[in-house]
Amino acid sequence: MSTINMQQLKKSYQDTEVIHGINIDIEEGEFIVLVGPSGCGKSTLLRMVAGLESITSGEVKIDDKVVNDLEPKDRGISMVFQNYALYPHMTVYDNMAYGLKLMKMPKDEIDKRVQDVAKLLQIQDYLQRRPSKLSGGQRQRVAMGRAIVRDPKVFLFDEPLSNLDAKLRVQMRMQIKTLQQKLAVTTIYVTHDQVEAMTMADRLVVLNNGIAAQIGTPMEIYDDPKDQFVAGFIGSPAMNFLDCEVCDESIKIGQQSIATPTHVTQRGKIVLGIRPEHFNQSVSDLQGTVQMIEKLGSNVLLYLKMENSEQPVVIQCDGQLDAKIGAVYPFSFNTEKLYFFDTNTQQRIY
Ligand SMILES: Nc1ncnc2c1ncn2[C@@H]1O[C@H](COP(=O)(O)OP(=O)(O)OP(=O)(O)O)[C@@H](O)[C@H]1O
Ligand SMILES: [Mg+2]
Incomplete structure (x- = not known):
């Protein structure tokens, strides 16, 4: 050796x-x-x-x-x-x-x-x-x-x-x-x-x-x-990146927003990262229109378009999910699993 x-x-x-x-x-x-x-x-x-x-x-x-x-x-x-x-x-x-x-x-x-x-x-x-x-x-x-x-x-x-x-x-x-x-x-x-x-x-x-x-x-x-x-x-499907603005009360993503979790101390216009496997389906404070559906057997990937947001959001859902293209789908983030990155340097903001 x-x-x-x-x-x-x-x-x-x-x-x-x-x-x-x-x-x-x-x-x-x-x-x-x-x-x-x-x-x-x-x-x-x-x-x-x-x-x-x-x-x-x-x-x-x-x-x-x-x-x-x-x-x-x-x-x-x-x-x-x-x-x-x-x-x-x-x-x-x-x-x-x-x-x-x-x-x-x-x-x-x-x-x-x-x-x-x-x-x-x-x-x-x-x-x-x-x-x-x-x-x-x-x-x-x-x-x-x-x-x-x-x-x-x-x-x-x-x-x-x-x-x-x-x-x-x-x-x-x-x-x-x-x-x-x-x-x-x-x-x-x-x-x-x-x-x-x-x-x-x-x-x-x-x-x-x-x-x-x-x-x-x-x-x-x-x-x-x-x-x-x-x-x-690293990670498949890849992490979602969304331009957002983190304020004291809320995180704005396009025209939608979620309450700023207390553990999130970053502020300003930054890039939010969230993996497809880290969404909640029980709570719904955001929504997107279903653009594409990939059925992989054990799970389903939903590609959602949020208003005023160019990038589609990819969500990994249970394999049994019955979604239709064009439908409005509610979702929310597992806020423990949010990442933030500097818009200019792409470095992680801790
Ligand atoms: N003989 C060479 N002369 C000039 N440039 C080269 C030469 N060999 C490689 N390069 C350049 O060096 C860089 C790295 O190439 P390399 O082959 O190491 O990439 P790689 O990560 O192995 O890519 P791939 O996944 O496509 O195999 C590339 O930009 C390539 O164009
Ligand atoms: Mg090579």
Whole structure:
């Protein structure tokens, strides 16, 4: 097991800086997920740890040793890519054995490792097949197997599940998580899928435009987001944001208002945040017109339009709810669960 430290890591391509000074300390055996929208710098950061991208400034340490100038093969890492990057002309066995052969490992040791890992991943029956004769999920497991046989100190994953269908993705994310716990290898996992991130991570790093917007356990980030970006990115469906004006007596939202709860001490024109799961249906001091209904089985999502408010409000309701488009629907907030953000800086107002 290894620790990884990133200190003031920066990356520029020509004159454009894309990673702006990132600090992350990863403990032994931790499962860290880098999550963020497309283009925020997840792959770049991962590839800097792997040694596949040069580091413009700052340091990457593995086990307290600076690895900035070490070749990828000397860093003790194994990486799994989105497209698996399997060798098409080699059998599954040879795909898994290839890296070990390059390391000049004795043949019987290679055989033992490949067989053991194949059993672990339940691909022992496909060892003589070529990758083209495997399903997506099987290929994915071969790519994992190739990473595991090398017995690395660190696993790096870059969106390894995005080529799979939804059901297989759920299965594979459980398998990867279980396997990682069993092998206890320090892991950095990149995804843009916040559900994958929440379910797999010991801790999340939410990246926004080359900056680590927040680092914490999934529940810390869900419960206590530092800014509007993190609040909107983590949680599905996303948090609602409404422009409002908080006065002593009432919070005005468009032409409607609610009494200002005593625990809300913020004042002025700010952004109110409320998650779809944090509405009350028993009390009704606000109302909106039903614009769209999404029936998900166990629950129903209502998209409501409030007068004078551009953004629709998304409310998660009981699956049995029978709503009609165009109807006026009363609702209220669970005021314990309100968040407030600065209109200009998007920072959380506590
Ligand atoms: N070789 C390159 N030259 C110039 N700019 C690059 C290069 N590689 C990446 N970038 C830029 O760096 C930024 C981060 O890219 P990166 O691939 O790390 O994003 P990402 O978070 O992995 O996105 P995605 O989810 O789409 O894979 C992007 O703005 C991208 O355009
Ligand atoms: Mg990427």
